[in-house]
Amino acid sequence: MTSFALRPVLAKAGAGLFLAAVVGTAAWLVFSGGCPSAAGPSAGSGASAPDAAGSRHEALWWTPLPGGEVHCTLCPNACRLGDGQIGLCRVRQNIGGTLCSLSYGQIAAAHVDPVEKKPFYHVLPGSRAFSLATPGCNLRCLFCQNWEISQSYPWEVATRTVSPEEVVEAALQSGAESIAFTYSEPTIFYEYMLDIARLAQARGLKTLVVSAGYINPEPLRALLPHVDAYKIDFKGFDPVFYENLTGGARDPVLEAMKIIRESGVWLEVVNLLVTGQNDGEDDVRALARWVRDNLGTDVPLHFSRFHPMHKLANLPPTPVETVLRARRIALEEGLQYVYTGNIPSDEGDSTRSPRSGEIVIERKGYHVIRNRLVDGVAPDGDPIPGIWK
Numbered sequence: 001m002t003s004f005a006l007r008p009v010l011a012k013a014g015a016g017l018f019l020a021a022v023v024g025t026a027a028w029l030v031f032s033g034g035c036p037s038a039a040g041p042s043a044g045s046g047a048s049a050p051d052a053a054g055s056r057h058e059a060l061w062w063t064p065l066p067g068g069e070v071h072c073t074l075c076p077n078a079c080r081l082g083d084g085q086i087g088l089c090r091v092r093q094n095i096g097g098t099l100c101s102l103s104y105g106q107i108a109a110a111h112v113d114p115v116e117k118k119p120f121y122h123v124l125p126g127s128r129a130f131s132l133a134t135p136g137c138n139l140r141c142l143f144c145q146n147w148e149i150s151q152s153y154p155w156e157v158a159t160r161t162v163s164p165e166e167v168v169e170a171a172l173q174s175g176a177e178s179i180a181f182t183y184s185e186p187t188i189f190y191e192y193m194l195d196i197a198r199l200a201q202a203r204g205l206k207t208l209v210v211s212a213g214y215i216n217p218e219p220l221r222a223l224l225p226h227v228d229a230y231k232i233d234f235k236g237f238d239p240v241f242y243e244n245l246t247g248g249a250r251d252p253v254l255e256a257m258k259i260i261r262e263s264g265v266w267l268e269v270v271n272l273l274v275t276g277q278n279d280g281e282d283d284v285r286a287l288a289r290w291v292r293d294n295l296g297t298d299v300p301l302h303f304s305r306f307h308p309m310h311k312l313a314n315l316p317p318t319p320v321e322t323v324l325r326a327r328r329i330a331l332e333e334g335l336q337y338v339y340t341g342n343i344p345s346d347e348g349d350s351t352r353s354p355r356s357g358e359i360v361i362e363r364k365g366y367h368v369i370r371n372r373l374v375d376g377v378a379p380d381g382d383p384i385p386g387i388w389k
């Protein structure tokens with residue numbers, strides 16, 4: 001993936017798409033926080049931090065351990081790091097007994113996207129989301145669709161240092177109605193996300209998190225008051241699949257989805273169907289039943305087609321019929337809003353009223369053709385859940 005970085009003020013380009021020019025910074029800028037500004041050698045992680053001063057910001061969610069070690073409590077990986085070591089996410093380092101975020105303010109990608117591309121289908125239809133990412137991820141999905149930035153250390157990709165205030169200003173100037181933390185894994189730039197989200201909500205922007213949901217309950221609960229909508233990329237219902245193909249575990253993600261749902265923050269779930277790996281009928285039916293029984297029938301569930309990528313580039317794309325079959329199974333299990341993505345079929349593009357079956361938001365791919373909702377109510381009187389204004 002090409003990495004994009006923000007200019008202070010974005011230039012409008014083309015049909016409403018705003019892109020920043022590529023600006024690879026030769027040297028990182030020291031940002032803030034209690035972390036020292038000089039880079040120390042990395043030890044034990046197998047990675048070498050650059051010699052130049054880096055962007056450092058004291059991390060949240062960690063505890064000191066005897067002997068200068070730290071324990072990161074942000075995600076279920078629960079890294080214990082000796083001095084100089086970097087966590088599995090590649091962006092949190094023990095520097096002299098303090099856990100520091102190396103990705104705070106380090107933007108590797110920024111675009112203004114249709115909100116449907118996240119995908120959110122029940123959030124401000126037809127609006128644009130100012131979308132950004134830093135490097136790093138706390139999972140290791142073999143099928144990652146954004147591996148160039150998610151599986152990189154901050155010094156391995158072009159980034160630009162952008163303050164939270166500059167991000168919000170750029171989002172407002174772009175005409176976006178929301179800021180989306182996306183592309184890589186926002187959990188691992190938690191501190192940056194939180195600071196941006198607070199400012200964004202104060203300026204009237206919605207905040208959207210697009211995440212794999214591999215986060216511990218306590219930091220998740222602390223983040224949720226600053227989030228309007230959460231999209232969870234659920235990888236597959238088989239726990240063995242989770243362990244073998246993502247490097248994570250399934251159950252913490254199930255728990256995270258329940259916490260989000262109980263909080264009242266809007267939730268949508270996406271399942272990327274990887275050819276022959278997690279796309280069997282049993283897997284799909286088990287996921288649909290779990291969503292129905294634990295989250296509710298009105299949580300949107302999206303099935304998305306895998307394209308050969310990263311370490312599974314040898315696999316063929318998911319057959320279109322497999323994606324459509326998954327949608328039919330989820331509907332059979334009682335889910336009311338089931339969508340499909342990345343396929344040349346409009347069968348799962350539009351939102352229908354559960355009461356009458358009528359199309360209430362008509363889409364073609366990521367584009368909204370017609371929105372018949374009035375204050376979230378369909379023409380047949382059925383209220384459709386979501387964030388509509």
Ligand code: SF4
Nearest residue numbers: 072075078079087089
């Ligand atoms: S956020 Fe990073 S450092 Fe912290 S536990 Fe997870 S992988 Fe490890």
